[in-house]
Amino acid sequence: MSDVMEPVETFRQRARVWLKDNMPLAKDAPVRRAEDPAGPHFQRCRELQGKLWEGGFAGICWPKEYGGLGLSMDHLRAFNDEAVDYELPLSLNVPTFGILGATLVAFGSHEQKSKYVPKILSGEHQWVQFLSEPSGGSDLAGVLTRADRDGDTFVINGSKIWSSFAEISDYCMVLARTNWDVPKHRGLTMFIVKIHQPGIQIEPIRMTYGSAEFCQEFFTDVVVSIDDVVGEVDEGWTVASSLLLQERISLGGGSQFTVGAGMNRESSGTDYSILKLARSLGQADDPMTRQAVADYHATAHAHHIMSDRVTRAIGKGIMNPSSGSLLKLAHAITSEKHAQATVDIGGSAVVVGGDNRGEARDLGNRTLTRQGIALGGGSNEIQRNIISERVLGMPREWAGDVDVPYRDVRRSGGGATGPKN
Ligand SMILES: Cc1cc2nc3c(=O)[nH]c(=O)nc-3n(C[C@H](O)[C@H](O)[C@H](O)COP(=O)(O)OP(=O)(O)OC[C@H]3O[C@@H](n4cnc5c(N)ncnc54)[C@H](O)[C@@H]3O)c2cc1C
Known part of the structure; x- marks a missing residue:
């Protein structure tokens, strides 16, 4: 194969034709309720990834040497634009592709990468x-x-x-x-x-x-x-540290290792339309509801634009890689706002349990777990610490255990010396 990179537009045309012939439409995807077992859903994701692999569209920005396409972020964006109406293995984005795959590519030995990357890209292996x-x-x-x-x-x-x-x-x-x-x-x-x-x-x-x-x-x-x-x-x-950085970038929606809309929107619940909820409850004309919908959409749009801007700036070396915490924090704030708007608009319709079924109940389930996004990948407080210390250059938080041999550090759970030490 030639080493000359395929022009983005040619790649886009090829992707458009291939997606139409090979991938199922997102609107026909099986509905996955929050309480459903994860196994069948991930099995389907692995199969979808297998299709991308067989079709030559897996790992667009991953290194060619290990089975990726070795193309640019512009190629990935073009593919994602074309793929917006198709079902993609979004749940494999975090953690398999965006966190563990990215870390393996950055730090793995040649043998490790040769052994594991193709299995990840073909959908055979899921990592955590x-x-x-x-x-x-x-x-x-x-x-x-x-x-x-x-x-x-x-x-x-x-x-x-x-x-x-x-x-x-x-x-x-x-x-x-x-x-x-x-x-x-x-x-x-x-x-x-x-x-x-x-x-x-x-x-x-x-x-x-x-x-x-x-x-x-x-x-x-x-x-x-x-x-x-x-x-x-x-x-x-x-x-x-690098793994955590990749985690923040992928959760924030800016990873070069993920596929589709950039992050696993399904896990954040933000692809559930609160506007649809408002309409289904006959509240679309209510001024408070309109305010809540507009407020959420403005936040989500700002997150989307910031995500793109920060990702490009980190890629070009204009912003410090720790700026990935901005994306993670923005993602958590956007998701929290979505959850709050859900409750404000839905009221008793999003109550979980009993006979309540359907999308409104799913929104309620997502609301119950809304704080997970403000914790997973490092809490909001930790992101704010990182932004203040490593992006804004403010003084570091005091820590008494930084220069002490770890066996002498006092800690809970393992006494002063730790288990079996
Ligand atoms: C959805 C989700 C997915 C996850 N997936 C994984 C996974 O796949 N693998 C994995 O290993 N872990 C995973 N985690 C765990 C996650 O990384 C931890 O929950 C997170 O790092 C916080 O740790 P903790 O829950 O032990 O809270 P703690 O560290 O005990 O913190 C408790 C509270 O204290 C605050 N706090 C702690 N230290 C500071 C400080 N220095 N300054 C200010 N506030 C502070 C925190 O913000 C938090 O509010 C996941 C968590 C969630 C919610």
């Missing part, structure tokens, strides 16, 4: 990140899960929590402590681990509306090879 722990997620560098070196292997023990769709995923990246004698950010390592194997117990966590998308995992003497280290041993914080 195992970062948060029961002792707390915001202080990510304080993880207590440990990986002890034994020759060319490591033995992992500990527990991770809030892992999205872990039970139906195939591989994960696990952040574990490999060195207790250095300050907390310097003794961490990131590992690739096959999820379904002896030694890993997965416990689903049931949500308020009945589904169980989160899991807690327990690691007991899980052996991994040194070949499964992502980046360098004890340098896992560098990998984790």
Whole structure:
């Protein structure tokens, strides 16, 4: 194949024809209720991704060497414009493509990328990140899960929590402590681990509306090879920081690794039309309702424009990569506004439970979980800390454990020395 990049317009025309002949229309997609089990939905996403892969449209901006197309963001935007009416595997965007795929491309060895990237792009493998722990997620560098070196292997023990769709995923990246004698950010390592194997117990966590998308995992003497280290041993914080950045960018809607509208709109619930809700309740002429709809749409539009502007500026090096937190925060604020407008307009129609069925009930379910978006990928408070310290250059938050060997740091849950230490 020639190394000359296909012109965007030619690519767009090809995509238009191919999409029409191969992809189902979004309006015909099966309805997925919030409380439905996730398995069948993700299976369908994997099949849709398989179609993109077979058709030569998977991984538009991913490296060619590992199965991607090696094209530009303009090609991706052109494809997304053409694909707007078609059903796409949006649920694979976060975390598989935008977070773990992006991290693998940035830090994986040639062998790791050759082995895993094609499986991700063909829809065969779903991934998730195992970062948060029961002792707390915001202080990510304080993880207590440990990986002890034994020759060319490591033995992992500990527990991770809030892992999205872990039970139906195939591989994960696990952040574990490999060195207790250095300050907390310097003794961490990131590992690739096959999820379904002896030694890993997965416990689903049931949500308020009945589904169980989160899991807690327990690691007991899980052996991994040194070949499964992502980046360098004890340098896992560098990998984790980049992973978190990719998470913010993808959740904010600006990743080059995702497909379709940029983020998983389905998980945020923002593709449910509050205008439709207002009309169905006969409230479209009510001034308060009109105000709520207009307010939400203005916020969503500003988010969309900012997302595009910040993504381009980060790409060109004009803005610091930490500016990805602006996108994540804006996404959370927009989603929160959507949830609030839903309740203001819907009132008792969005009450969950009983005989209430249909889209209004789904909006109620989404409202119950609205705070998840302000927590997942780092809370709003943490995004504001990052923006103030790393984007605006304000003084750093004080921390007493930054220069202390981690085994001497006082912490809850593991005493002063941590488990088995
Ligand atoms: C939808 C969703 C998906 C998720 N998916 C995953 C996943 O796939 N993998 C994974 O590993 N984790 C996942 N998480 C977990 C997520 O990363 C954590 O919930 C998040 O990092 C916050 O950690 P925590 O819940 O332990 O809260 P804590 O860290 O205990 O924080 C509690 C509260 O204190 C505030 N706070 C903490 N520190 C500060 C500070 N320094 N300054 C100001 N305020 C502070 C926080 O903002 C928060 O309001 C997910 C969470 C959600 C909601």
